[in-house]
Structures are given as structure tokens and as C-alpha cells.
Amino acid sequence: MGVLDLRKISDPYDKLECIHSKVSALCELHHPDDLAIESPFYGKNAQVILKLGRAQGSAMIAAIAHGVSVCEYAPRRAKMVICGNGAASKEQVALMVERTLGINIDSKYLDATDALAIAMCHYYQLKSPLTSSSKAAGSSWEKFLADNPDRIK
Helix, strand or coil: CCCCCCCCCCCHHHHHHHHHHHHHHHHHHHCCCEEEEECCCCCCCHHHHHHHHHHHHHHHHHHHHCCCEEEEECHHHHHHHHHCCCCCCHHHHHHHHHHHHCCCCCHHHHHHHHHHHHHHHHHHHHHCCCCCCCCCCCCHHHHHHHHCHHHCC
């Protein structure tokens, strides 16, 4: 679990370039199929959501430039998948991620734990027979039934 600390970079555009280059380097190193990212959520400060959107956009463009599909998950969805509670606290998410992956996570990395939860949510989404990993139209039940006609009575 890597953490990109941008606090020492003062220029906001240099921060975006750093995010883009780090995600590009990870794509070149690991050749992922997908980038799972947390969908933006509105907080109390509009400036925060604008800055977050720019940062996410920088990561998304880096991934797309390397042929990587981008998938977004709402924070509540990831919490529901990981903890069974869409309103779970960061500490609860961290505990479940630690137990599932068999790792210890320092409490100062709770945001990174959220990122791991998003990645795990995406993995579970891909592996579930009730969900569609493609972007084709139709509900997951429709896809499941179409893919499993022998299970219909």
C-alpha cells in the first residue's frame, strides 16, 4: 500500500502532474486492467471537492492513456461491501481491510485504507456472478439469467 504525500508540493498544478506521473508509472509497472476510484462526494467545502475532482481526473487520464478502464464506486457502496454497513466509520473499514488482507495498517493511513476498500469492492464486483463486469446495458440479474439459462425453471 503506497501513499503519495503531496503536502511538500506547493503548486497545485505540480501536484496534478505528480499524480499523473505516479499513476502512469504504476500502469507501466503493473499493467492493470482497471483503475477503481472513489466517486466524488460533496462535503462542506466546495473548494475541496473541486481539488479532489482535479486530482481524480489526473489519475483517470493517466490510466486511460495506458488503456486501463476506470470504474467508480461511491464511498457508501464500498463501506457496504466491506463492512456490511454503508455508514461504517473509517476505523471500521480499516479493521475489516486489515482482517481480510491479513495486514496491519497504521491509523495515520486511514485514507489509504479507504482506497484499499475501493479496490476490494471492485474485485468483489468483478467476481460476483450477480454483477456485470462489462459496461453493457441491462441489469445484473438480466445478465446472470442470460449467462445461466440452465438455472431457470
